[in-house]
Amino acid sequence: MAARHFLIKFSIQDKTYHFVFFVALISCFSYRESIFWMAGGFTYGIAAAIFLFLIAQELLIFLDFMANKKNPALWKIGNLCLMTLILAGFNETVMVAHIALLGQLFIILAYQNWKSRVTCMIGAIMLTAVIGALIVKYAPGNLTRMNDMSSQNVMASATKSFGWIFERYTHIFIMTWLLFYSSLIVFYPRKPNKSENKYLLLIIAILFFTLWASLFTRAYVLNGSGPSRTHTIDFVILSLAAFIAALYIFNSNMEAVFQSRRLKPIFISFSCMFFVALILRPTADNISFLDTLVNLKYSKSLKTYMSARIQMAQNGRDTALSVDDLKDKSRPATYFDDIQKGSKDWRNVCFSNYFHLKEIRLKNSLSEPDTLGEITSPGKD
Known part of the structure; x- marks a missing residue:
């Protein structure tokens, strides 16, 4: 208009x-x-x-x-x-x-x-x-x-x-x-x-x-x-x-x-x-605008990835959650920001508070298995 x-x-x-x-x-x-x-x-x-x-x-x-x-x-x-x-x-x-x-x-x-x-x-x-x-x-x-x-x-x-x-x-x-x-x-x-x-x-x-x-x-x-x-x-x-x-x-x-x-x-x-x-x-x-249009197709995989994470968060109430990182964050045109590896980061804290988690963080890919994610108790994580 x-x-x-x-x-x-x-x-x-x-x-x-x-x-x-x-x-x-x-x-x-x-x-x-x-x-x-x-x-x-x-x-x-x-x-x-x-x-x-x-x-x-x-x-x-x-x-x-x-x-x-x-x-x-x-x-x-x-x-x-x-x-x-x-x-x-x-x-x-x-x-x-x-x-x-x-x-x-x-x-x-x-x-x-x-x-x-x-x-x-x-x-x-x-x-x-x-x-x-x-x-x-x-x-x-x-x-x-x-x-x-x-x-x-x-x-x-x-x-x-x-x-x-x-x-x-x-x-x-x-x-x-x-x-x-x-x-x-x-x-x-x-x-x-x-x-x-x-x-x-x-x-x-x-x-x-x-x-x-x-x-x-x-x-x-x-x-x-x-x-x-x-x-x-x-x-x-x-x-x-x-x-x-x-x-x-x-x-x-x-x-x-x-x-x-x-x-x-x-x-x-x-x-x-x-x-x-x-x-x-x-x-x-x-x-370029062309790159943006091409990258829209990667939003489907991002949606699948985030849906799985949110489902885990909803099921993991009152626990500490460790989740996988998105492999290539430069691809999806709909990607903006993510939680971080440090559980005390303000993004992690906001996510934890919203889903009533003890804490959440990204896995360290060098030391932890490459699975979708896992729920751990606060005392063992």
Whole structure:
């Protein structure tokens, strides 16, 4: 729904292309941590959808202002403020990225007309985003977690995150641009519109600095780019920038676009480019979409393995449980995390508490027999 809403705001009504655009976005998500892990799906998958909707609305307000069109109704701004407040509660990455996006729009609008109604509207949404960030910052759970995080140098983190954009995302941006440009030619969802190109490059720059802010958050707090699920937000921003760049070239070369569709060899070439870019483009898990689809078949063996473990846990109430490890955890696309060899690990403790076990741990394959698992009494284990 968010992908469709975004395209409609750019005058693309074609339902086939709505689906193509959706597949291009969803195929770059972290499958393990954003889709097949429920908490990750809520905090990053749904957050990405809300963020995409808000980006579409806020860019539309900006473009309408630049084109001297009618100001949005106050009730719409109220809804955007509410969604902005909700978005801040999903995760810090999307929270900071959204504030950075709003901050840039506010500065540009204030430069154009400080006293305009639209500037005040964007300012109100940005203020709501900051209030949401403060609520998150001082939430009890985050206060506890922040004790284990050491802040880095601001300038060093800013420089490092800026470099990551080119070091880690240049090849992905190029592949995504090829994907979207070829898709615009192959599916031809609308006629090119040269007049809208005036602000597309500015939007790309805004999205670039939004991506920088997203990376800076993790560079400053974690001294790294964070787990795969956080990269989902990066990929959404990167994909939108690549789409806008593709749309800019698509609009700028009307005659070339028409010639490409008339000449069958060129049309087939763009079709192949679209397909190859889609299946070989890396996802947030740093594997291709094709690899992810192939690895789905290993989820059946994972389900069998986990069903046997859960059955043992249900039958082993008030005992200590020793279970086999999964041989290759890199295969199943639905795998996320597991209990550890040390029974005191927090994952093991949570599992034990849930199933009312004395303890649970993975077997040491070097010293214990390779069977499905065994139940032992606490005194003998």
